[in-house]
Amino acid sequence: MQRYVLTDRGKLLIAMLIILFIILMSVIIIGQSLMRFKSSNESIDGSNDIHQNKTDPVSPEPDLENATDEEQAPQNNGIDIETMSFRFSPGLQTDLDDETVTKLGQFLMSLKNTKDSKISVEIPLLADDDTAVITTAIINAFNIYEVPLSDIVFFVYQTEPAAETFEINMSFY
DSSP, rough: OOOOOOOHHHHHHHHHHHHHHHHHHHHHHHHHHHHHHHHHHHHHHTSSSSOOOOOOOOOOOOOOSSSSSSSSSTTTTTTTEEEEEEEEEEETOSOHHHHHHHHHHHHHHHHHOOTOOOEEEEOOOOOOHHHHHHHHHHHHHHHHOOOOOEEEEEEOOOOOTOHHHHHEEEEEE
């Protein structure tokens, strides 16, 4: 009986095929999810003609802990939100908190979120490990709402060297 030995080149080829398969499956899943998200977003946008006023991007986000149930309830008629900001500590957390994920869902229901829009995400310039924690947490939160990775664009800004908590800003463009 003859034994076959897998060479380094063969291992690399198998690894590349596995990665290609995973990417292909991800694109298919994201494509299907995007179609569902677009159809549900169109039904929200077309439900009636009443819309909230444009929010001031400089004004602070409302405190959802002290808000009434009516204020916490998502709007069925679409909202006109241009920006979203939240704080993140990569040394203390690996995921976005539930309140931020809820705000992200409201942000995604914005009238500014069209089929051609992209989402700009501003993150701080950090060490690779901390950057990976932040980007993974953000991508995982967007995955909850079936937002394709191709619609998310990360921008990096300079921060204070001793900071441990960072401002993350999102907007549509």
